[in-house]
Amino acid sequence: MPAALRCEIFPADLDATVAFYVSVLGFELVRDERDQPSTYVALAxxxxxxxxxxxxxxPDRGQxxxxxxxxxxxxxxxxxxxxARVTATGWPLAEDLAGRxxxxxxxxxxxxxxxxxRVTGRAA
Structure with missing residues (x-):
């Protein structure tokens, strides 16, 4: 079976997280346990x-x-x-589109x- 990568993040506000990942980055909410004692969501x-x-x-979001x-x-x-899709949402960019x-x-x-x-194109 091939390996897969799943990232786990730990935000304070799951509602804001779901809204961002769905509306800005285009993810789908595939598991929603915000009504459980140990709140959790999965996005794909x-x-x-x-x-x-x-x-x-x-304490320091910059970290x-x-x-x-x-x-x-x-x-x-x-x-x-x-x-174009992300900027149309109005979400602020940390760095604009640029060649590296x-x-x-x-x-x-x-x-x-x-x-x-970092949202990037694929290598040729």
């Missing part, structure tokens, strides 16, 4: 899976970014289409809890 987009369990807010955190990367087939020295283009944004996402 193609083979990308993100689980989210509610936790209290961190969510690299170097002290992780950069989550969403690779898409049509970066220009993805950029390693030959790819991307844009970056923070989710409501400060998790850092």
């Amino acid at each position: 987009r193609d083979t990308v899976l993100v689980g989210a369990a509610a936790r209290p807010e961190v 969510r970014r690299p170097v002290t955190g992780v950069e989550l990367v969403l690779e898409v087939d049509d970066l220009d289409e993805e950029y 020295p390693w030959g790819l283009r991307d844009f970056r944004l923070l989710d409501p809890s400060g998790y850092y996402w």
